[in-house]
Amino acid sequence: MNRMFELDPNAVAWCNEKEPSQWTIAYFSSNAKSDMLLNNVCEVYNSMILDARDKPILTLLEKLKYLLMARMLANREKAKQWNLGASIMDNWAVDLEKRACSCRKWTFTGIPCKHAIAAIWANREDTLDYVHDSYKVETYRKIYENAIFSMNDRQIWPKSNKLPPLPPRSLTSTKRGRK
Template sequence: MSDKQKGLVQACIHVFPNAAHRFCVKHLHSNFSTAGFKGEALRRALWAAAKATTPAEFVRKMEEMAAIDLDAAKWFDDKPPSQWSRAYFSTHSKCDMLLNNICECFNGKILDAREKPIIEMMELLRLYMMQRMQQNRDMARQKWKEYMYCPRIIERVQKRMDKATQCFPFKSNDDLYEVSCPYGDHYAVNIKEQTCSCRRWELTGIPCPHAIAALWLAQKDPMLYVSSWYTVETYLKSYEGAICPMNGEGNWEKTDVDGPKPPLYGKIAGRPKKQRRRTADEEQQAKEKKAKKMSRVGQVIRCKYCL
């Protein structure tokens, strides 16, 4: 998943030819706003299309966007929906993420390291990752040992169970069910294949409310149908490897290879920027937040000791 910067599409095709490439919808919306399509209605329409899980629902949401602004809907003509809408995501990865928050969190953690020289920066990153991986291992072994699945997944299943109470399942045979929802929609559930026509089960590996309603009618535990990717055992396997400790620089082996040299560019005038550049919508949000604050202009300030 990338933030749609220039050159990343070509780079991902070259470096990761067999991987699916998605765009962060927040960054996509920033480009959408920069192109002149602003407003809360268009923002909601974009997110509704991105969150659609079936092609039919995606088409309806895009038609609703076109009803608001036809040019806004045409802006997406050269952007494959498989890169930004759940309706066309592959079900192989069991991941329906629309944001690259993982990258943003990592960038937030390494702000101090990014200002250092190359070798010191890499050493700080290595030390951070070594500790972080061990912290995750300790957390899973000590706090999650009584769980089969990770706690957040259990919370997600519980929320879907709450929604499933509003669904009405009808049995076709031992594996096939039709589920009616409060808003009049009907969905086909196949317990054996672990599929639902809403595609949420296949996208995430977690039974959707329709599937849970069908499983309840079949007198089966929905937790037994959660993907094995979410078990604590799988979580520990993902952190099985470790970054090995290293000696200090004074004990490094001497080689004939020249050390890294600083980049060949001159010093830019002014104080170096440490904060990242805000997007257009973030600037607007900051202005709105500032406008809500009370102004102190003209207010008489008195010392509490001199009253």
């Protein structure tokens, strides 16, 4: 903090207003197995559904279903082609049993850091045995193994005497958020 204060006192004040888990790696959660700090995933999703967001609920859901069907099919086909082999390679403390390194990269990503890889190779073991299951081809294939099937057109759906769903009031009055 002293060094930070010398560089920018406002930065110290900013950090002090926040929980340490929001700005220092020592307090980050290790549950996600991803070190992405950007919201690119949300941006991509938003742009993907852009032309469907202001549609009636059934049209929106049909569009989302179509997009998911296409994505699951594309990823399922892509995963069939994968045949990954072994890949990759101070003073860092590596604990292979706990799958952790004092640099914390392995803990946050689930992928052994270069220090861990060096330790794994020194043990003459396979690096891939130490990668978190989230990254395994089998896990990916399991995620996309089920397909979303098409369904009958809404013209032949059974008729209901219930009120049709209406959009939330916030959508019918002032539009908020980005377009």
